[in-house]
Amino acid sequence: MNSLIEINNLSTYFESGAGTVKAVDDISFRIREGETVCIVGESGCGKSITAMSIMGLVDEPHGKVVGGQIRFGDKDLLKISKEEMRRIRGNDISIIFQEPMSSLNPVITIGRQIMEPLMLHQKLNKKQAYARALELIELVGISRAEQIAASYPHQLSGGMLQRIMIAIAISCGPKLLIADEPTTALDVTIQAQVLETLRQSKEQSNMSIMLITHDLGVVAEMADYVIVMYAGKIVEEGDVEELFERPKHPYTRGLLKSKPIIGQRAEQLYSIPGQVPSPLELTESCYFHDRCESCIPICRIRQPKLSEVAAGHLAACWLYEEEAEA
Amino acid sequence: MSEALLEVRRLKKYFPINAGLLNRTVGYVKAVDDISFTIQPGETFGLVGESGSGKSTVGRTILRLHEKTSGDVLFKGIPFHGLPKTEVRKLRPKMQLIFQDPYSSLNPRIRIGDAIGESLLEHGLAEKDELRDVVLDVLEACGLSSYHYSRFPHEFSGGQRQRLGIARALVLNPDFIIADEPVSALDVSIQAQIINLFQKLQHTRGLTYLFISHDLSVVEHLCNRIGVMYLGSMMEMASRDELFSRPLHPYTKALLSAIPVPVPRLKRERIVLKGDIPSPANPPSGCKFHTRCPLATAQCKELVPEFRLVGDDHYVACHLV
Numbered sequence: 001m002n003s004l005i006e007i008n009n010l011s012t013y014f015e016s017g018a019g020t021v022k023a024v025d026d027i028s029f030r031i032r033e034g035e036t037v038c039i040v041g042e043s044g045c046g047k048s049i050t051a052m053s054i055m056g057l058v059d060e061p062h063g064k065v066v067g068g069q070i071r072f073g074d075k076d077l078l079k080i081s082k083e084e085m086r087r088i089r090g091n092d093i094s095i096i097f098q099e100p101m102s103s104l105n106p107v108i109t110i111g112r113q114i115m116e117p118l119m120l121h122q123k124l125n126k127k128q129a130y131a132r133a134l135e136l137i138e139l140v141g142i143s144r145a146e147q148i149a150a151s152y153p154h155q156l157s158g159g160m161l162q163r164i165m166i167a168i169a170i171s172c173g174p175k176l177l178i179a180d181e182p183t184t185a186l187d188v189t190i191q192a193q194v195l196e197t198l199r200q201s202k203e204q205s206n207m208s209i210m211l212i213t214h215d216l217g218v219v220a221e222m223a224d225y226v227i228v229m230y231a232g233k234i235v236e237e238g239d240v241e242e243l244f245e246r247p248k249h250p251y252t253r254g255l256l257k258s259k260p261i262i263g264q265r266a267e268q269l270y271s272i273p274g275q276v277p278s279p280l281e282l283t284e285s286c287y288f289h290d291r292c293e294s295c296i297p298i299c300r301i302r303q304p305k306l307s308e309v310a311a312g313h314l315a316a317c318w319l320y321e322e323e324a325e326a
Numbered sequence: 327m328s329e330a331l332l333e334v335r336r337l338k339k340y341f342p343i344n345a346g347l348l349n350r351t352v353g354y355v356k357a358v359d360d361i362s363f364t365i366q367p368g369e370t371f372g373l374v375g376e377s378g379s380g381k382s383t384v385g386r387t388i389l390r391l392h393e394k395t396s397g398d399v400l401f402k403g404i405p406f407h408g409l410p411k412t413e414v415r416k417l418r419p420k421m422q423l424i425f426q427d428p429y430s431s432l433n434p435r436i437r438i439g440d441a442i443g444e445s446l447l448e449h450g451l452a453e454k455d456e457l458r459d460v461v462l463d464v465l466e467a468c469g470l471s472s473y474h475y476s477r478f479p480h481e482f483s484g485g486q487r488q489r490l491g492i493a494r495a496l497v498l499n500p501d502f503i504i505a506d507e508p509v510s511a512l513d514v515s516i517q518a519q520i521i522n523l524f525q526k527l528q529h530t531r532g533l534t535y536l537f538i539s540h541d542l543s544v545v546e547h548l549c550n551r552i553g554v555m556y557l558g559s560m561m562e563m564a565s566r567d568e569l570f571s572r573p574l575h576p577y578t579k580a581l582l583s584a585i586p587v588p589v590p591r592l593k594r595e596r597i598v599l600k601g602d603i604p605s606p607a608n609p610p611s612g613c614k615f616h617t618r619c620p621l622a623t624a625q626c627k628e629l630v631p632e633f634r635l636v637g638d639d640h641y642v643a644c645h646l647v
Binding site: 214216223244254258260275 | 376483485486517518519525540544546570582584587588599600602603
């Protein structure tokens, strides 16, 4: 499979009164055609900022992409003009957010909001766009398309709106769909519907999906490839089966162990002690060292590099570097 | 069996819908519609359901934060809802509530120590000079440190704030705690810490919990008995082991199968429910679940199924069982 998008050494920093926050700190990964890559991590690990950086939506002047490269086709998305970026956004790469209600205009009908990108990017006329909008509504599993097209966002439920967002996002046949916590605000039964919709739209068009989530269950269900982030860095990545069966980084292991799983009740849940470090207090050490069970002296002094620990499986942890050196 | 700590009998809570020029009541949202259950001392009872199922309203109505429409709540055999206000006040310290977002219930300008100690003074449960020690004890029990005493709410992380919420409930030395989605807003690693804290406190202080959550995996971990709610009604109620090994109601089965399991490439037979939860202002006739039920028959559309005992302490409201 060919790479669709390649992110090299991307760094996005935010300036706050108290100092610089390295929200995304020198991360590299790629997404292949037709692949679903999941980015997992807890709040504040930089997973959403990664998505915003790719879309060119980082809130300036507070935040800025300070370095790196985002190769999409033969272009570097960080170097192209705003006009060119606008053409790519919505057309080749589109994004859906956690809160569908706040991404839709409350005073414009659903139908017109689906038609808008079609007329703008695909140059369809009104009639064609309307016909296509109805098709899209049915495609995401909503019946009564005409009635839905004529309604306003407040008349639909959260799960319906999220599916409308998917319809808008896939309307121009994007090559990459970025979904930032698309099901976090939804009930489990509705989440199952929305994930199903995402999976089907992917199968029909061979697009790639970059799915951002904190729910390891969703990851296992959707991902081909998984990237685990912690405090702005990638700490581990690999194929979904490899990563879930043989997690290497103590953080990934901790995350997998601390999630209660139905049918596997333990007397006590494993929990990772402490909490995520403040992004303003990061030092040269491994960011996870003070919460890590396997911390060794070097972890407090230097940061481990992301390196291969098994075929196609990368982790940033001194435990494996030591092995490699010995 | 010993006497129940809490007994809820046919509890109903209807919220009026007012409309029109004269603001007449045109209908009711039946948020809680005829719910009964009991909680034994030392037990954790889990109440699960999707948003809009009325599970939070049950919790709030039990505590008289909403006045009930009908039904009865007995706390240690005392009909709590029939008591005059002064008597209710005396019982309040024994029944405490923990919210999903403790930040919104903390005054940003009051130091943590004072915020937690306030209720003790209010209820006359501690003298001013011993207040600090009592609060410090509770902070420590909840995994916080003594230097947190004089900090302000904004200085705490999400997990710590939830510990504060627990500390504030605990300081009054309650017997019974209603926890309304206490871990839903937390990250996985922090969620596990708070769940463990709930368990630890139950062991050390002999607490009884009503644990309200939408997350069945958390409920399975913590609760002894579980009730599944849908549109204000109890659909199924059983002990944990019974409910998870032998779910009988189609809704419970669908809920269980909808939870993503962290095992990649696991082929499961999944029941994907169609449509959304209907509006509680205009619930479906007959069995409230029939509009989404994959097994619904003509009978389900007309006849409300009785909530009945079908096995060892296993209740279910379904015609097909």
